[in-house]
Amino acid sequence: MDLIVNIIVSGLISGSIFALLAIGFSLIFGVARIVNIAHTAFYMVAAYCIYFATHKMSLHPVWGMVGAVVLVTLLGLISYKIFINPIREHEGAVLIATIALAMAFQEIMVLKFTGTYLSVPSLVKGYFVILGVKVFYQQLLTFCVALLIMAGLWILLMRTKLGLAIRSTAQDREVANLMGINEAQVAMMTMGISVGLAALTGAIVVPLTTLEPHMWLHPLIMMMAVVVLGGLGSLKGSFLGAYILGFAEALVVFLAPMGAFLKGSVALSVMILVLLIRPEGLFGVSFEEER
């Protein structure tokens, strides 16, 4: 029984983190067809902002988090305007530009903070026991925030004019444009929301992890796997894919402890398996239809 509870708790926590990252990534891809490889680099920058705010400016972690989300969202918008928007029509170029952007952020962090491993304090310290399994309050917070954000995003997309514009643009950019929607503006706002989500993920996950300038690479791989598994551009697909991969990781750790380092590889294998059966992912648009 303990084992099952352990797997469920671990799977839910990992899945929530993947979901938060993947939804932001999926959103900007769905709306503007931008494959933003720098998405998790923004998450890394947010983590360092919080470190700077709490350790160098002695601010409370909450203020650090608020500041980080605002700053990184601005950084995302500036990056979009300068580096991505001019080449937006060329998907390959965008891909390469965002890789370069991520590398630049990484090197800036190396220069500023060196490669030393750092950390920030938890927002909520301690743990509680559920059915014999110890769970950090911070993990519970991550799970709850993930659900809240998902709900907030659903309301934004389904109940607001901006949401309608985003959905219209995601469905057909040209028709949305003809209907009077400023497609470029919608793309930019979506970029802001997407990067803001990455920053928020960084803000709530950073107390659980170790800061170092390459911390964006592993989540990037998992996030891409989640998005491909769920179907490119599909938010509900990303949500479900995140939890599938989260549970796959938890199963590996608990059932094959000697192969715990393989948890990422196993999760990616699950993705490949699903793609063999459904090449468009769980909720993606089939390639033929898209053409």
Place this chain on the structure above:
Amino acid sequence: MEKLCKGILLVAIVFLFAASSAIGQEIKIGVIGPMQFVQGQGHWNGAIMGAEEINAKGGIQVANKKMKIQLIKADSNEFINITDATNAMERLITRDKADFILGGFRTEAVLAMQDIAMEHKKIFIGVGAAHDELCNRVAKNYNTYKYWFRGSPFNSTFLVRTSFIHLGTVGAILRQFLNIPKVKVAIVAEKAMWADPMIPAAEAVIPKMGMEVVGVWRPSDKATDVAAELSAIQRTGAHVIFTIFSASVGITFARQAGELKIPAMQVGINVEAQKDGFWQATQGMGNYVFTMNTYARGVESNENTKAFVDTYVKRFGETPTYTADTYSAIVYTLAPTIEMAGTLDPDKLVSILEERVYKSASGTVKYMKDAQGRHTHDLTWGPGYLTAIGVQWQDGELKGVWPNKWKATPEAPEITYKGVVPVKIPPWMIEKYKK
């Protein structure tokens, strides 16, 4: 007038030659390491201290002239890219004309860098990588690899042996103070090449020590969440977690284990726990983590340790880690050997160095030969030579806890280094087991 001009010109030319040869009167020591990381900073800091100390005395006496040390810094970036490391080594030798090279950290990168240094017949003192193969190469192919010497730490086999002794020490303490008849041990090793041979060794040795292995976990060396592994370990009822970590997972593991109050003592190798920054990095949750180390404030392995540690702390504001043994490589290894040889000729230096027995800042250095009597240029381990120390985080301070009345064999004399204190058991463990 024309003669005078020619004379002045001649004098000027002679002066220029003299000046340029005077500039050449420096011994160039290349210091190579991951300079953006703590390990590389240790390499560089130790080397600076060593070079300044020698230069303050006028330099190294080479035959009838004094030569000062000029350090050349090379960033190997070896954690990220091994090609960067080999390029940096090539540059040090061919462009910067380094006479000697110190440093290296990651075995995979050092093996590649070693080949380049050996090809150019440059003495390369490794300060960081522990894999046995680095020295086995010397025995197997002496003529090619004889320019390699191990500076620090001692090899993986001895690292494991020492950590088993630490494990045995902690096991005995738990048996004695918590009345645990059969100590259960969980082995947690990061997925890395250097840790691979340690696992079967640990699985074989631990039962012979009267303890039980309850499982082996292999998280990624950069794992950012090990809560699942910790839950699984707690389910096994382990009393001790034998750690084999060199990368960031050491911080994640210690922090999460401390925060979840896992009732088991962490002992073994945790490189991140050797650094002063560990306390901050774990937000104070790394309390009671026990790891092998080379230096700790207030602990003296021999008469050279205190001066080195105190000066290093004063100069750089932190305790030196073993990569700062570039200091010993300059002050105790290279400088006296060059003075004894009276030349920079690497072949002559090698033959002198491999016969020397001398004290460094962490113990007595004697280069080993293998079972067939072949030179390995590896470091001798054991009482009277290098033993390393055991350290434990105790309420924000890294305290030396081993050797404390340690006997290498039942007949051997007890060894206690100056400055060591007793091991502490985490209070939540005492609460759980002392009933």
